[in-house]
Amino acid sequence: MRAQVLDNLRQAIIERQFAPGQRLIERELVELTGVSRTSVREALRELAAEGLVTAVPNKGTVVASVSAEEARQLYEVRSALEALAGRLFVQNASQAQHAALVRALQRIEKLAAKGAPVLAAKDAFYDVLFEGGGNDALRSVVAGLHARVSLLRWLSLSVPGRPVESIGELRAIVDAVLANDADAAARACSRHVEAAGRVGLQALAAQDGT
Template identity: 35%
Template structure:
């Protein structure tokens, strides 16, 4: 991306985001996180403190704290001579994160299927009803639905430590998966996989639920790695 394009994009965001009396650290974190997940900020983009202080009408202190929190989430990193930049995951990073996520998702699905809390199971069925609709999905709709589905599985699994570990891994993985790779076909396949996981959970088949969750994440990992490798290829 050339400097003029970056400047136009920063100016566009500043017109929308600058609040009348300054932003809180939480607000800054939320907006920058949204920018990364929506790919308004892409891997390698710089986060310039002076631009952010103007955008959010704050001093450098809140901006630096927001950047520190985003770095802790794995969304940004500090590069030599460049300052804060949106983190660029390597294919190995993605593989390693997904190796952990395979186990987390499989365990969550297994525990959810084994839940004996009938009220919680009923809530789960209500919360995931959207995955059984055939309405065409935009990317933003799919990402919201995807997050809601996996959150519902974790709630039914009812393991606070598992949910905490999963939350720490969610954002970098979404960042690796979104973008041009999320075609209509890819999203439709993912929805079908969600339905298979949900069916096994509802039927109480813990083994099938865990296997379906693992297969879903294995495909997502392959997709994410392929996209990252394509991004890394030199362009003429």
């Protein structure tokens, strides 16, 4: 199916199997994926809509690369949106969802203590957060942005010390939520994104420098 192809390509791009800026030639993708050109084209169109590739007319599609300025803007938007997510969680989440958020944080802390990869657990944390907010539109918009900054996320998690710092920020979110303080939760979410953004931009700059 096309969805399968699409997921494979998306994954490949996020995992840097295709370098940013690299041309994605339809014929090559055809023989690489085994599906027809029609399906490849439609998959590319969807990726373009997600912002993971950019299509230039009559020239082809290339893997999108985030400039420092774009990245900064994306983080700015995400900051505002995740602030809203935090606020909505405080306003709308059930008792069970509060508990689930706490559990998600504990899971992250446990993994981090072992030095295990923490990325999937963080995604779970955010799932709970958005779920509790009860705004699917918000969730899908953030998901759209998420794809575009995922390259940077890949970088920023490799920065030493960042996971520890990051968990502290998450704890601040949970604390504010448990205190039923919507404003504080919003600020905590905002700060978390901003901190991630700073690290991401630094990593980007370091990479461009080398």
